[in-house]
Amino acid sequence: MTHETGTGRVVLAGAPLGNIGDASARLREVLASADVVAAEDTRRLARLARDLGVTVSGRVVSYFEGNDERRTPELLEALTDGATVAVVTDGGMPSVSDPGYRLVKAALEAGFPVTAAPGPSAVTTALALSGLPSDRFVFEGFLPRTGSHRRSRLRELAAEPRTLVFFEAPHRIAGALGDLAAAFGDQRPAAVCRELTKTYEEIRRGTLRELASWAAESEPRGEITLVIGGAPAGPPPRPSDEELRAAVAEREAAGSTRRDAIQAVAEDFGLKKREVYGLVVSAPR
Incomplete structure (x- = not known):
């Protein structure tokens, strides 16, 4: 279902990483006009708005990794009431390893439009x-x-x-x-x-x-x-004997049998199983 024009929408607003001069005119417009601003840190939002000379007239709510699951239904309700909900993080683009993805997914599933006021990305x-x-x-x-x-x-x-x-x-x-x-x-x-x-x-x-x-x-x-930098062509460099033994020990500590741990480590590094087995059984005690 797609909601009619005029109903709520989500705007992902890119915030400066640090230099306030990187703020866009769109960011200023979104912060000033949004009905709801979901901010990763409301104190940082207040400082950002002050630095930009913008008055945030909409309702400000906190929206971060610890409360986004609980807060998302509330924001969906605001969208249903026709609100424009802006999402802003401490810096960079929302939902890129920052809060926002959960709301984007929920809004799209509910049929609300999602757009962006693009900005800096680390x-x-x-x-x-x-x-x-x-x-x-x-x-x-x-x-x-x-x-x-x-x-x-x-x-x-x-x-x-x-x-x-x-x-x-x-x-x-x-x-x-x-x-x-x-x-x-x-x-x-x-x-x-x-x-x-x-x-x-x-x-x-x-x-x-x-x-x-x-x-x-x-x-x-x-x-x-x-x-x-990406891996050069060819197999990855062979780890040291100690690193291979440690990799087997880690898998054993996580619950694998020694046989399965040796097999997995051999596959990880493109080695023969008997080579890794030999290193493990010959380890000094």
């Missing part, structure tokens, strides 16, 4: 600044938080030939880069893009080994986007 900004191939890329969002899950995910991505883009928290960046170097090879080219468009913007380019050492020493802060 994904494409970092990609363009990285100096790495940008004709084909994959956005992976945030890596898993725990080391074992992160390493498992990276093993799955090690042979991906397209440029990869990740978000990462500053307190996990050194560990993530270390795991990336182990999974992808420490000579894989990469870029750490920190505080994009802000006063202390920094783009650090180098190999994964160089960047992991830098992050461990400097403890970078702020919002970080990682861009990693």
Whole structure:
């Protein structure tokens, strides 16, 4: 069912990543005219509106990862009443690893139109600044938080030939880069893009080994986007014996039998099962 013109609609409003000069005229118009503004952080919305010289006349509600499931039916009700609902995050485009997707899906299923006032995106900004191939890329969002899950995910991505883009928290960046170097090879080219468009913007380019050492020493802060070069043609680099044993141990700890864990690790890295088995049974006790 598609609702008639004049009924409610959703507008995804792209907000500046940091530099207020990147705000569009459309963003100002949407914030000033929307009946409801669903904001990831209502305090940041108030500061954004003040910086833009815009008065938000509509009802402001919080809409973030922790409450979006509960809040979405309320926003659908507003759409049914004919409201224009604007979604704005702390920076960048809503629903790109930020709140918004749940409402977009629900609104479309209910037949309401969804449009956008496009704005900056950390994904494409970092990609363009990285100096790495940008004709084909994959956005992976945030890596898993725990080391074992992160390493498992990276093993799955090690042979991906397209440029990869990740978000990462500053307190996990050194560990993530270390795991990336182990999974992808420490000579894989990469870029750490920190505080994009802000006063202390920094783009650090180098190999994964160089960047992991830098992050461990400097403890970078702020919002970080990682861009990693795709895998070169051919099989991924063979992990060290210790890394292979650790990969088997992780799968065993997660509940796999040793036989299944060895088989899975061998498949992950394109190795013969007997080679991985030999490494495991010969491990020093």
